[in-house]
Amino acid sequence: MSAVLLSLPLISIRSFMDNKLYNNEVAFELQTKKIDENRQGETLTVERPKQVDSNGKKYYIESYGCQMNFADSEVVASILANAGFDSTPEFLDADIILINTCSIRDNAEQRVRHRLQHLSAVKKKKKGALIGVLGCMAERLKEKFLEEEKIVDIVAGPDVYRMLPAMVEEAETGQKAVNVLLSREETYAEINPVRLNTNGVTAFISIMRGCDNMCAFCVVPFTRGRERSRDHRSILKEAQELYDNGYREVTLLGQNVDSYRFSEDPKLVGKKLVDAKYDEGVVNFAKLLEMVAQIAPDLRVRFSTSHPKDMTDDVLYTMAKYDNICNYIHLPLQSGSNRVLDIMNRTYTREWYKERIDAIKRILPEAAISTDIIAGFCTETEEEHLETMDIMEYAQYSMAYMFAYSERPGTVAAKKFTDDIPEETKKRRLTEIVALHRKHSLEHNLRDVGKTFEVLIEGTSHRSAEHLIGRNSQNKVIVFPKADLKPGMYTHVKVTDCTGGTLIGELA
Numbered sequence: 079m080s081a082v083l084l085s086l087p088l089i090s091i092r093s094f095m096d097n098k099l100y101n102n103e104v105a106f107e108l109q110t111k112k113i114d115e116n117r118q119g120e121t122l123t124v125e126r127p128k129q130v131d132s133n134g135k136k137y138y139i140e141s142y143g144c145q146m147n148f149a150d151s152e153v154v155a156s157i158l159a160n161a162g163f164d165s166t167p168e169f170l171d172a173d174i175i176l177i178n179t180c181s182i183r184d185n186a187e188q189r190v191r192h193r194l195q196h197l198s199a200v201k202k203k204k205k206g207a208l209i210g211v212l213g214c215m216a217e218r219l220k221e222k223f224l225e226e227e228k229i230v231d232i233v234a235g236p237d238v239y240r241m242l243p244a245m246v247e248e249a250e251t252g253q254k255a256v257n258v259l260l261s262r263e264e265t266y267a268e269i270n271p272v273r274l275n276t277n278g279v280t281a282f283i284s285i286m287r288g289c290d291n292m293c294a295f296c297v298v299p300f301t302r303g304r305e306r307s308r309d310h311r312s313i314l315k316e317a318q319e320l321y322d323n324g325y326r327e328v329t330l331l332g333q334n335v336d337s338y339r340f341s342e343d344p345k346l347v348g349k350k351l352v353d354a355k356y357d358e359g360v361v362n363f364a365k366l367l368e369m370v371a372q373i374a375p376d377l378r379v380r381f382s383t384s385h386p387k388d389m390t391d392d393v394l395y396t397m398a399k400y401d402n403i404c405n406y407i408h409l410p411l412q413s414g415s416n417r418v419l420d421i422m423n424r425t426y427t428r429e430w431y432k433e434r435i436d437a438i439k440r441i442l443p444e445a446a447i448s449t450d451i452i453a454g455f456c457t458e459t460e461e462e463h464l465e466t467m468d469i470m471e472y473a474q475y476s477m478a479y480m481f482a483y484s485e486r487p488g489t490v491a492a493k494k495f496t497d498d499i500p501e502e503t504k505k506r507r508l509t510e511i512v513a514l515h516r517k518h519s520l521e522h523n524l525r526d527v528g529k530t531f532e533v534l535i536e537g538t539s540h541r542s543a544e545h546l547i548g549r550n551s552q553n554k555v556i557v558f559p560k561a562d563l564k565p566g567m568y569t570h571v572k573v574t575d576c577t578g579g580t581l582i583g584e585l586a
């Protein structure tokens with residue numbers, strides 16, 4: 079079943095193609111999002127530390143999927159650099175080609191397969207060149223990858239990146255190297271990821287790995303393994319170093335950040351209760367957020383993703399208490415129907431979800447909310463589809479990722495249900511959801527016209543050297559005239575105009 083990724087910004091790109099200045103700003107907006115279409119296939123180049131001798135081998139790495147996968151590529155680059163490898167931005171120049179893959183929807187995997195065919199050119203050019211597949215698709219397919227794609231030499235799951243230098247050595251002997259062991263402990267805590275293709279202002283920090291939720295449609299629990307939280311001290315150290323190096327925004331990443339729990343006593347970690355008596359000796363997400371916010375008042379803190387079942391008022395109050403924790407929450411809905419939510423195993427109801435929206439609006443009246451929605455999950459009726467649109471009306475999302483359901487082998491849904499909604503129906507429902515969301519996000523932006531926001535400047539407009547781009551606390555991209563300002567600075571911008579995806583303003 080093929081899936082369609084349609085999100086407002088993608089559509090905006092097309093709608094605003096003619097608008098020379100803002101077209102790129104919309105593209106820029108995509109770079110800040112969760113599965114960022116613009117970053118798919120991005121390559122990284124890294125400098126080897128001076129104290130490490132070169133081993134004479136060059137690698138090339140390309141990444142797909144979510145921000146966590148891109149963050150993992152920074153970990154991989156760090157591990158390889160410390161083992162003496164040099165990076166190259168040209169795959170034809172490489173001894174080892176790595177591709178960090180995603181399995182979330184069928185089209186994500188198809189994209190990787192096409193890319194592998196293309197990359198195989200290196201083998202014709204260079205005898206002995208190796209191709210390695212990393213990440214979620216490697217984990218999902220395991221040895222089968224080697225049978226299905228003959229050009230692959232290395233298959234490495236997301237928890238074995240420390241083994242990569244050894245796996246390359248093994249593959250050099252002509253043997254295929256496969257390691258897809260998942261770990262209950264690995265968080266790459268002390269590996270300082272090298273920051274790549276960075277604007278020097280914003281960075282991502284992985285705070286946990288894996289997921290224990292078992293949403294019926296989702297492959298992540300199988301590809302990423304059990305949920306585990308990273309030691310808060312190494313998170314704080316990384317955030318502090320980023321700040322000291324001039325970064326002014328960190329985004330804390332996890333599949334379900336609200337269930338972050340770290341304790342040196344493993345007995346305490348397993349407990350999911352947010353009851354204070356169980357939280358003694360434990361750093362939960364609200365506490366972590368507070369500690370990161372306290373690093374510096376001019377370090378912005380964001381996070382992704384929240385799960386509606388776990389998002390506590392505690393977290394919302396912590397957000398309200400610190401001006402530098404951004405007023406923005408990504409709260410995936412998936413469906414607005416109680417029956418569908420139940421068979422998706424999301425473990426909340428539409429009433430619960432609406433109450434969470436109410437809590438956000440009550441505690442953080444300025445906050446913008448974004449979401450993920452799946453159209454055409456197994457057995458979804460027309461009425462149930464309308465119930466999803468009804469919640470969209472209620473929540474008035476500023477941003478949304480919207481997908482047609484794509485059956486993933488091995489998931490609960492693939493085992494228990496038939497993927498019975500015809501492709502045209504899925505697409506039609508998706509189109510309706512996208513149209514409604516476009517209306518909401520434009521209205522959302524129109525409500526901002528006339529308001530003044532604090533903006534963290536991230537760079538110069540690609541189209542106009544006279545314009546800068548940055549985001550407000552609500553995660554909206556704002557374009558405004560340059561004046562005497564630089565990336566990394568804060569400024570106040572008054573919004574004078576907007577498109578569906580971007581605010582346009584002048585210095586206040």
Ligand code: SAH
Nearest residue numbers: 295296333383410450451452481482483484
């Ligand atoms: N942990 C994150 C999800 C990461 S996957 C969360 O809970 O938000 C990102 C999004 O992809 C999901 O929220 C869901 O909307 C979508 N998705 C996941 N599996 C899918 C599938 N099989 N078909 C279509 N969309 C899917």
Ligand code: SF4
Nearest residue numbers: 289291292293296298
């Ligand atoms: Fe997938 Fe659900 Fe975990 Fe998100 S919370 S990664 S959708 S299983």
Ligand code: F3S
Nearest residue numbers: 143144180181182214
């Ligand atoms: Fe991310 Fe894709 Fe894996 S969304 S966790 S890279 S399946």
